[in-house]
Amino acid sequence: HYNTINGHTTADVRQKPSSFIQNEIAVQTERNRIGGKLNYTIEQWLRTEKFGRVRQSTYDRLECTYLNQIRPYIEGMELREVTKADCRQILQSNLEKGYSASTIKKASQFLKEFFRFQTAEDPTLRNPMANLKFFTEEFIREQQSAVREARDRAKEKKEKGQRLSPEEKALVDSRLQMKNQEEIHVLTPEEVLRIRDVVENGYVLRWESKKGNSIETAPQKLKQAEYFLFLLNTGLRAGEARALKYSDVNFETRRMVISRNRTTTRKRDAKGNAVGGMAYVEGKPKTKSSARVLYLSLAALEMLKHLKAQEAEGYDGYIANADGKPLNDANFRRRFDSLLSHAEVQHCGLHALRHTFASYYYEYTNGNRKLVADYLGHSISNLTERVYVTTSDRFMEQSIRDFVI
Secondary structure, eight states: OGGGSOOSSHHHHHHHHHHHHHHHHHHHHHHHHHHTBHHHHHHHHIIIIITTTSOHHHHHHHHHHIIIIIGGGOTTOBGGGOOHHHHHHHHHHHHHTTOOHHHHHHHHHHHHHHHHHHHHHOTTSOOTTTTOOSOOHHHHHHHHHHHHHHHHHHHHHHHTTOOOOHHHHHHHHOOOOOOOTTOOOOOOHHHHHHHHHHHHHOBOOEEEOTTSOEEEOOOBOOTTTHHHHHHHTTOOOHHHHHHOBGGGEETTTTEEEEOOEEEEEEEEOTTSOEEEEEEEEEESOSSGGGOEEEEOOHHHHHHHHHHHHTSOTTOOSBSSEETTEEOOHHHHHHHHHHHHHHHTOOOOOTHHHHHHHHHHHHHHTTSOHHHHHHHHTOSOHHHIIIIIOOOOHHHHHTTGGGOOO
């Protein structure tokens, strides 16, 4: 091997192989030392096993879960030294911060998948997430309720001028809302009527002049506001809605094909590193069951006709659009926020329209879970009832049966 190494003297040439070997041993030792760190191993796993193998939106969610729910609690941990107690503490820390049950579940699934992969690669490694059933959904909700009660007590002490402990101060100052996750947002019939009124009749701005005179504008219409009534009558996901085109709808047979999903993802380089900015990706629906053909209600079809009448003759592109181009996520939500504001309805996310449709349609079909699940694009009907549907006396008392499907 010496003939491949250059040197001024024979001694230099003989010394170089041993120096090379020593350097390689030092480099490998350093790699092993760094590679043994849990955070380094997880980041390597994300880049090598997940990036490019899952959807970009899925990778974004995985990275977000790691950065917010896991990395803050694993500083200095070694991969081989992680115990079941460590994993339990990571989830417990998220629980105490008031994260929702679904967020904690994502963190738990992330850890399970990571350690399952590591133990498959190295059989000598123990899986600390194996049989960790401590964080059931019921347990999480009970703990969250206790945290909310503790926060309320701390706020009451602060209002009375009493001294707070460091833990109580942290609860009071917490920016997390710690809402009761069992209460999913469903629009009331009164809120639906107010939204419908703004969509159909527009809104009026009122103010007083310096002289005290009451002034108001002529009714103004919100651009493409009918689209949100269309979503209210179909329960589409936001990504499905943004990807929907007029060519997907047969106005004669009232059939609509859901075959695409449009998502917003972070721009990344070839190695998976975020490089700043957002990208819009259009691909297949969220799940296999999400690709479906739906019959539209007369109310939903009427909204589409109103929307198409606002477009140029022969236009067959995206329904929610800006000059023919698909409406981006920010503008889509900004329009919805504006509609809620003018209708004087409490701010909520676009998913509230899907929840509202599911609950009303569930009542309309006398609790037919399978029918509602098929319409929503769920693979299992018990998910529909457990997560999307709320039933209560107020829905029975109101004119739910008049909802046209």
